[in-house]
Amino acid sequence: MSSVLDVTKPDFDVEAFVVKLLREKSLDGLVKEEEEMVSAVRRLDSDVHQIVYENYNKFLTATNTVRKIQDEFTQLDSEMKSLSRSMSTISTLIGNLDGVLGEKRDDILQLGSSYKVVNSLKHIFDLPHVLRSEFDERNYGEVLRMFKLAEESLSQYKDVPTVQLVLQKSKKIYDMTENQLMDQLRNPASGAELVSEAVDLLLTIGRDEDEVQKVLLTCSEQSLRVDLKELSANHSDVLDLVDKASESFIPNLTLIATTHDRLFEDKREDLITVLKTEMNSLHALVSKVFLSSSDAKDCSIVVRALDRYFRKISTCRYVIPGLDFLPLTIELINAVSKHEIDLSLTRIKEELKNGLNEVRKALINEEKDLSALASKIEQVFVHQVKTALANLLLFTASDVTFANLPPDEFRQSFSFNAHERLLVQAFHRFSELADEYESGAGEIRFVDPRVHLVFAVALQHLSNKSAVYLLNLCREQFSLSPDDGLTDITVVMSEVKTRAQKLVRCYAEKTGLSMGETLIKGCAMLVQPAATPSAVRASVRRLVEEMNTCDSELTLLLGGDSKPKDSRSSSNHNCSRCRQRFIVV
Incomplete structure (x- = not known):
């Protein structure tokens, strides 16, 4: 029954199909079915037209091809007939010629043989010219090959003056070629391909192997030294140096080793001796540039350059067996990491000095917000330490190859140095700077006493919170x-607190001496005949005003009550209260 309703089957029943549609579909469905059938009919009609058109084109093409083949066969038939006539004519002529020359056949054969001999002699006499032409075109291998062949062929005729002259001229060009190959081998500017060609040809003609090998090593040594000289003179920074070494010196080193191993495999010890000497020179140059870096901001460049150098040296170890500079490179990595730590430490101290100088200038300009100045000093220290730690983290980044070395070769000592050599020493340098301000040597001798107070508050805040934060962050x-x-955290905190207390003590002493001098000057006036009690009262009043100002500053900086109950007690014990407030804070 399904085949009767399938329009693609031969037994399709139209009436049954229509009845089925009327029974199952609505009016809209019938309309849609009609539209689909009309669309299918149009599409089939278009396909039929397209097929007819394509078949017609193929028919026309086939007709043209048949006509063309027919024309070509006609032309070929004509040419074959012409060829047949020509062959008949040639056969007739050969028959006639055989009858004419038959009696002189032996003479003709002898003449042909004589022509070949004359032609060979002509090539022999042209040999010097040919060799010279090949020499001028730098085809040295061809010169040597041709001379050796000619020498073997003409050795039996060397007594003939003409042949002897040809051999002399050719031998002169041969010697020139051999000397040119030796010069090419000795020239440091010759590329690896030219050197390899020269060695192959010299060994082929029987030149002494030891002599050739010695010249090759000397040439290689000179070439590497030229590269080193160029590297030493032309580099902008350490990364540029490593990049240029990776593009010139190290590839040249590899080519030299490969060429020597191919030609003189049994004399490798001499090669390794030369390569080690030159690699030591390169390593010394690279180490010098790495350790001459003077700016901690260049740490990222230094790490990138160090990683590239490490990778190149690691590759050389496998490409050139026996040339292992990896241990020296690891020593360099550790030395450079310590150098970068020292640079960061120096920068931290310099920034602290700059920050304290800015505090001194602010106090000269009557800056009143001492708390902000103290926070500024603390922030400078914290920021510089965090920046230094972030820079050092570049040494242990996941994309840095040498960071994956065994911990006992690099990471373990580096991490310890980051904590002890950088962070703990940064606190020591901060404390040493506090000692310098406490001792008052040089220009610091005449600084405003409030600088000591601000410095002390910064140290106190640092010991209370930031020190623990920085130490834990580093760990x-x-x-x-x-x-x-x-180093234990409490040791660091204790050192910082001790320096803070010394500075606040120094502030109290200097402030007390300053106020005492004001009072002494006022009392000294009493010994003068014209002195009056009002002048003494004015001096005492100024002293009280200074102490009140000091008390206000301390209150803003350290907190506490700014209105003392007893003005006389406040005047007598203001400096001691300053120290007590600081200790409480």
Whole structure:
């Protein structure tokens, strides 16, 4: 039954199909079915037209092809007939010629043989010219090959003066070629391909192997030294130096080793001796540039350059067996990391000095917000330490190859140095700076006493919070634990607090001396005949005003009550209260 309703089957029943549609579909469905059938009919009609058109084109093309083949066969038939006539004519002529020359056949054969001999002699006499032409075109291998062949062929005729002259001229060009190959081998500017060609040809003609090898090593040594000289004279920074070494010196080194191993495999010890000497020179140059870096801001460039150098040296170890500079490179990595730590430490101290100088200038300009100045000093220290730690983290980044070395070769000592050599020493340098201000040596001798107070408050705040934060941050970033022999946090905090107390004591002493001098000057007037009690009262009043100003500053900076109950007690014990407030804070 399904085949009767399938329009693609031969037994399709139109009436049954229509009845089925009327029974199953609504009016809209019938309209849609009609539209689909009309669309299908149009599409089939278009396909039929397209097929007819394509078949017609194929028919026309086939007709043209048949006509063309027919024309070509006609032309070929004509040419074959012409060829047949020509062959008949040639056959007739050969028959006639055989009858004419038959009696002189032996003479003709002898004449042909004589022509070949004359032609060979002509090539022999042209040999010097040919060799010279090949020499001028730098085809040295062809010169040597041709001379050797000619020498073997003409050796039996060397007594003939003409042949002897040809051999002399050719031998002169041969010697020139051999000397040119030796010069090419000795020239440091010759590329690896030219050197390899020269060695192959010299060994082919029987030149002494030891002599050739010695010249090759000398040439290689000179070439590497030229590269080193160029590297030493032309580099903008350490990254540029490593990049240029990776593009010139190290590839040249590899080519020299490959060429020598191919030609003189049994004399490798001499090669390794030369390469080690030149690699030591390169390593010394690279180390010098790495360790001459003077700006901690260039740490990212230094790490990138160090990583590239490490990768190149690691590759050389596998490409050139016996040339292992990896241990020296690891020593360099550790030395450079310590150098960068020292640079960061120096920068921290310089920034602290700059910050304190700015505080001094602000106090000269009557800056009243001492708390902000103290916070500024603390922030300078914290910011510089965090920046330094962030720079050092570049040494242990995941994309840095040498960061994956065994921990005992780099990471373990580096992390310890980051904590002890940088962070703990940064606190020591901060404390040493506090000692300098306490001692008052040089220009610091005449600074405003309030600088000591601001410095002391900054140290106190640092010991209360920031010191613990920085120490824990460092231990977390570099995966350190107390079992690694680290300086205890309490030791660092105690050192900072001690310096803070010394500075506030120094502030109290200098402020007290200053106020005492004011009072002494007022009392000294009493010994003068014209002195009056009002002048003394004015001096005492100024002293009280200064102490009240000092008390206000301390109150803003350290907190507390700014209105003392007893003005006389406040005047007598203001400086001691300053120290007591600081200790409480």
